[in-house]
Amino acid sequence: MNANWTWDLSSYFTDFASAERQEFEVALERDLTALLARAEALRAFDAEPWEALVLGYEELAKRLSHLGSYIGCLAAADGSNESYSLAEGRVADLRSRAERVLVELRRGFAAPSDEEFGQFCARPALAKAGYALGRLRKEGRESMAAGEEGVAAELSNFGIFGWGRLYDAVSGRLTFEMQYPDGRSEVLPVAQRRSLMADSDRKVREAAFRRGNEAWSSVTHILAPALNHIVGTRHCLNQRRGGLHFLDQAMHGAGVSRKTIDAMFEAVSDRIEIPRRGLRLKARMMGLEAISWFDLEAPFPIKGQTRVDFDRGVELVRTAFGRAYPRLQQHFDAMLSKRWIEAEPTKTKRPGAFCTGSDVTDETRVFMTFQGSLGDVSTLAHEVGHAFHAEVLAGSRVLERQYPMTLAETASTFAQAVLSEGLLSDSSLSVSDRALLLGEAVSEGAAFLLDVPTRFYFEKAFYEERLRGEVTPSRLSELMVEAQQKQFGSALSRGAEDPLFWASKLHFFIPDLSFYNFPYTFGFLLSRGMYALFKQQGSEFLPRYEHFLRLSGSALAHEVAMQSLGEDIESPAFWAGAIDTLIAPTNELEALFDSGKLNSR
Ligand SMILES: [Zn+2]
DSSP: OOOOSSSOOTTTTTTSSSHHHHHHHHHHHHHHHHHHHHHOOOOOOOOOHHHHHHHHHHHHHHHHHHHHHHHHHHHOOOOOOHHHHHHHHHHHHHHHHHHHHHHHHHHHHHHSOOOHHHHHHTTTTGGGOOHHHHHHHHHHHOOOOOHHHHHHHHHHTTTHHHHOOOOOOOOHHHHEEOOOOOEEEEEGGGGGHHHHOOOOOHHHHHHHHHHHHHHHHHTHHHHHHHHHHHHHHHHHHHHHHTOHHHHHHHHHTTTTOOEEEEEEEHHHHHTTTTHHHHOOOOHHHTEEEEEGGGGOOOOOOOOOOOOOHEEEEEEEEHHHHHHHHHHHHHHHHHHHHHEEEEEOOSSSOOOEEEEEEEEOOEEEEOOOOOOSHHHHHHHHHHHHHHHHHHHHHTSOOOGGGGGOOOTHHHHHHHHHHHHHHHHHHOOOOOHHHHHHHHHHHHHHHHHIIIIHHHHHHHHHHHHHHHHTTTTOOOHHHHHHHHHHHHHHGGGGGGTSSOOHHEEEEEEEETTTSSSOOOOHHHHHHHHHHHHHHHHGGGGGGGHHHHHHHHHTTTTHHHHHHHHOOOOOTHHHHHHHHHHHHHHHHHHHHHHHTTTTTTTTO
16 A cells, blocks of 8 residues: 555644634634633522533634644644744743633532532533533632632742743753763753653763753752742642542542542552563673662664565554554544544654644544554554544543543554554564563653652652641652662662752643653553453453543543452552563563674674
8 A cells, every 4th residue: 555644634724824724713713812801700509501501612722722732733744834823822821711611610610509500510511521610610620719719829920930040041941061981072961861862872861960960059059949938839729629639639530539549559569570670681681799879771682673664554553453453443544544644754844743633523634654663653643543533432522531640641652552563473584573572661660650650759749748838859869769779679779860850851831730640550551451451352342442532531440440340450460460461571571682682783
């Protein structure tokens, strides 16, 4: 087959400059402004007008997703086009106005009694929106009085968001003097350190790490107060909002119960030697006693990887999907024939990959740059998985589709697992490609079960200490090293930790999101656990899996899992099964390495 690798966006609008597209935007802005004014004027809780407001919000959110998705596609494909980036700015402004309608809904829903609100949610026009509406009510009830929230929101621009911008300003200008092994040196922005720390030459990684940390240590006296003020603001607001615990707030945002996350981390602790063993194997393959922090991102030393063209990449994905999950293959075929995928490498493209879609047409688009590695083939399967999730949700109402970050990566990683399994069962796969795929699973195990939990435990310890007062830069570094040692154990060389990770990692300084990282461990293990169920139950599992995806925006994660899969994810057993799926790839990679068949460097 000859797959087309440029997308067709004409079903959104004939053209960016078309009158149709411009009128769509003008009408959307007009209607959104009117809806917001109506919302702000609403006072006492009365079912009729508040229901109309919910329906009005959903209608405009649909239209906004249509326009936003279209502009996002155009801007990603041509990063230098100024009209597209201006349009992106206008879309961001429309989004913030839609967000303000939600603020009004929270205010309105906080007022009625439980009984009155229950009756409201039972209205036929609001069928299946109950969970989303209940979340808004909970957020409304945990808010301060409207006037106080207004002042807090206004001041946040000079407070918590200001500290976030200060971080961006300091880190954006920070440079370090990179000393290459050949004696050459150059001054680089710290943003370039990350790719140097993934270099295959250990001396390059080490120099980038040490020189980079010298630069970071020169600004800790600015960054530590910024971090203290960000977390201090959160503590202050949580206390004012009825004494909310900082973890409960993060769990609510992620759509999970505390019990679920506790069960997950308990299973990770109980089975911590599984990912540690994977990391020790990586060290051995690299000829090291143990890993240093600057080795974590290094590639596995495996040579002779296959390159494939797009047609071959498509064929690999199709075959793997077709063998295990025919409906997924049909979906992929339909996307290809409708030209919903953009993969051609061009000079104007932005980096990265994503899946986007319109709630008006229920169409999706996948954006990526296909350059021929097996990693690119895997990215293709990943993004098509996202598109499949959207297809399963097609026709559902807007308030049913707002699944949390914890469940957002289920369908994508599941599709990747189908591909990887398909490739591994192909006897024509070369030894190095096989090792590469196994190495990917081992690396992911280390990233999601060692690195990400380290960040969680560090943040938790810091948040607790911050309740008692400001935490100094040296104490932050101590907490960081303690968390790294505890999680990595002997897989990480003593003294080779990264004490300044709290400063160099942007995630800790994001003003509008706390505990940014744990949903990644959750998503990784959830999809591995589900894939393990698929292997046990065979194709009978697939309708349950699709039911899971359909419910993903309709309840807390453990309720979704119970209703669709009959699995109790509030118990460590489910997570233990998911972690155990890493044993086989680690064993096989080790056997391949020990057999001497690997052409490693
Ligand atoms: Zn994704």
